[in-house]
Amino acid sequence: MSRAKIISAPFTHATTSVPRTMLLVMLALAPATLFSLYQYGWPAIILFFIILASSLLFEALSLLIAKKPVTPFLLDGSAVLTGWLVAMALPPWAPWWIGVLGGFIAIVLGKHIYGGLGQNIFNPAMVARIALLISFPLEMTFFMQPQPLFAEHSPSFMQAMNLIFGGGINIDALTSASTLTQIKVLQFDGQSIEGATGLVGDLQTAMLGALPGSMGEMSALLLIVGGVFLLLMRIISWHTPVAMFASMALIASVAHFFNPAYHPGVLTHLCPGGFVLGAFFIATDYVTQPVSNTGRLIFGAGVGLLTFLIRAYSIFPEGVGFAILLMNAMTPLIDHYIKPRIFGRSKSGEPLASKQPGGGVQ
């Protein structure tokens, strides 16, 4: 970051900037987030702001330690967005220390250890989610039936404070397993999942959002609305999400066709918001996905495939986070091999053949 006088053209600029990009992504996340906050009530709202605040705090501390200018970097919006995505990837009623730890892992271990904005290999929010999931499996899979604000069972502000900071959660009656967890349980028991569709909820609830899960899994529909907004604003390219959806749809439908007792249908894979959130907001993270459009197609397809494999054959019910991190690790390799052809050169980099005997060399 410097304000040194530029002596080289161009002396005009498109209306793009890093803060604008971050702001538009937050705008796209807003509908799904507001709906989730409403559905999960005060505990979710309190946790959300704990995560944002801790992310900003850790960002400021990291910048101070790295001796980088604090204000311009804090105001670029990247730390707020990372914190926001961490919040979307956590259970909405998680205790406060999960939130603070999430902010720490994402900002410090996920981003600044590598050198700060633009330098990290893995998506910080996913690093936080997966590190927490492995370290604290109980807290991280403690999902609730949605309890909308002001509804009968919705906790009041004080109750919510108690819940988040008190630690003791004794509201077992309201807890529930997410759809994918229920399927995983059946798969482990060797039972057919075919008869269990009533149990896992129907497509409509999944789309609109009344199923238990992480905060960002709430409403696939509102996440799609946000994703389409980002596509229209040209903040993200279609390649990663489309490749992700297409590869997952293809593999899941083939698997379901051959073994419907073990593999759920395509929509069960696509509709809980986790996959949609991952496709539009996590996998499309500029820093950690390939830079070329062809590379992004490969990347997205890889995420879809790995998500399916993890969901179907590992002990984890949900695999989007793992899949994205694994493909993040592949990004440098993809970028190394997928390069555009240079003007006037062949694919291998040799100058094109001249039509003149002399070659017309400059």
Added chain:
Amino acid sequence: MALFEVAGGVHPKDHKELSAYRAILGVPLPAELCLPMHQHIGMAAKPLVQVGDLVSKGQLIGLCAKGCLEGGGSNTAITAPVHASTSGRITGIEMQRAPHPSGLSEIMVMLEPDGADVWGELPAPLDPKTSSFAELVARIQQSGIVGLGGAMFPTAAKLETRTRYDLHSLIINGAECEPYLTNDDRLMREQAPKIVDGISILQHILNVPEVIIAIEDRREQAAEAMRAAIGLREGMKVVLVPTRYPMGSEKHLIKALTGQEVPAGSLPSALGMIVNNVGTAHAIHKAVRYGQPLVSRIVTVSGGAINNPGNFEVLLGTKIGHLVELCGGFSQTPEQMLIGGPMMGVPFSDLEVPVTKGTTGILALTKTEVKPGIHRPCIRCGACIPACPCGLQPQDLFVLVSNEKIEPALEAGLADCILCGACAYVCPSHIPLVQFYHYGKGQALLMRQEVARAKRLKRLADERLLRAEEKARQKKAKQEARKQAIAARKKAQEAQEAQEGEGKA
């Protein structure tokens, strides 16, 4: 005519409406003209006049000693002469700041106009139909004509390629893709018949069957005027190309028109084509038909900070400040002043620098037009990749150059970068990418020079060694010869003595 897809490019707001409706105006004679001796690519000219000399308009005042006045030969040196832009007295020959970002000084001839502005004795008009190739190229060379699109490459040297390559197409570049600039647009609208005549002369010189005049599709009036001027001429046509930056880059223009790509490191002549600017064609018309050397050019003065933008026919050497005054001065303090367009133009701050053969425009931009931003880290968004018209990975080149990895950057295509600035234009982190590429190219040049120097030194050392060995060998041979000679003489003497002894006996 079907066009071909050119990858990359951007659509900056063109702001041409500021000056597109202003007809080309003459400029009142300034109090002083300041003529740089180096207004072209190649070797600088040397002043032929002395302080106090009276010169007429069009008189030759600067020439490179190695310059080829005869022309027509294949060894034409790359240089261009300089002529007096008006009649008057030479008041100084001094080092003055040149219109260049370095702010370095170069030799300039100061000319005080006498107000008469009359042409001196000019060479006789030539009839292109009856003149030889050599005569016409020599006329263009002697008239100091260079590429007026801003590249300033001596036109005669370019036309010489006819002797080396099999050419079939002449492409006339009227695709003025830089925002703000309207000088070519206005020239085509107002002087189409003269331009077309210049183009015919070029066609005759190059002996090519096909001429394509490429104009941006938004410049309809210019295209209409050119079509009308072409009339029924054979093999000449106007083709509209998409309004996109950098369509005016000759290699990309060729791709759009023919679908062919100029091989990396080659000139368009590798494909049998040659590209010239409309302004250059106009200058050729004047040089051939009237014997007038290049003493003026069309300049657009524009930008949000200029009170009355416009297009002017400006005598070379006119100070920029004189033009700004003519346009009513500044409406506000400009954030950035530029020679050329905003995408590739050269910044300047001294209003005393003169208009030269390469000055397409003078811009005074406001802060809202420049949109300066804070330079932030690269977030790998990849926006620069689809913007790059050369198929490069600008973000990679940036990382390599900023880590001083010049060799890997060259392998990644740094030499293929045309410095168009499309990448920097779209970069959300406002990274001054082009500045890094300039630096990288500069370092690469230094490396090449260093390698060449080392090679030369090695060659010289080797030669010296060889010479020393040769000398030693010669010396030895001489010694040997002498020894033999002495031995032979001795032998002969002995033999003689023996003979004499025998005789006595």
